[in-house]
């Protein structure tokens with residue numbers, strides 16, 4: 244059996260989640276809704292991003308007791324969020340036995356310069372990115388899964404689309420570069436050279452890449468899948484909508500049948516109101532979660 248905490252095992256767990264939906268949950272009851280809807284994992288946090296945005300102030304790791312109750316409530320993997328750079332929150336989450344840690348820009352960063360050295364941990368990490376350089380820096384620090392950032396808590400998919408298109412087009416560029424241009428590309432992106440070489444050879448990121456931030460409808464989820472992501476994170480889009488149970492199921496089904504417009508049309512019927520959306524231009528630059536992380 245593979246030893247816990249090796250790179251292969253960390254990466255492999257994310258690969259098992261491919262094609263699935265990971266749902267933000269704040270209570271054991273929401274975790275059960277997610278599991279029954281077919282989520283492949285849940286993400287435990289204190290508030291969904293729309294509520295974090297509305298509350299303002301400092302957003303931190305959730306109460307360990309809530310995380311443990313969520314772990315008790317479901318059989319699917321449980322992820323939890325730590326603040327960027329807050330390696331002690333990560334140590335605590337590892338001690339609780341969560342399956343994955345999200346070093347997340349949705350929480351208030353604890354360090355404005357350094358991310359967590361994720362190689363220090365046995366538990367795997369997922370991190371957000373807006374472009375290929377950022378994704379490869381996070382993988383260089385030990386992230387075993389990437390998610391594009393989008394703009395969480397807005398119910399507006401436009402930033403998720405921008406980030407996924409950016410990452411995919413940079414991957415295509417690197418893939419088709421002659422080998423002798425890779426070092427300069429690495430320098431310009433601020434990315435580790437060996438990882439740029441891997442992208443060149445694989446034609447994809449060396450780890451799984453999900454889409455996140457602003458996905459609010461089954462059509463949004465299918466759009467992100469057609470743009471080439473490996474799976475979906477949804478938080479506010481489900482639990483700030485009128486009918487979370489129906490919407491959660493529909494988003495899971497849309498992520499599976501993302502290439503079948505007939506099925507997507509059926510799935511999208513009678514879901515009740517989606518969460519109210521926010522136009523990105525109305526959010527001040529310093530309040531955009533995607534700007535956190537470097």
Ligand SMILES: O=C(CO)[C@H](O)[C@H](O)COP(=O)(O)O
Nearest residue numbers: 292395396456457477478479
């Ligand atoms: O940070 C995340 C990924 O772990 C959130 O799950 C995701 O960004 C949720 O965004 P939204 O509330 O807009 O669905």
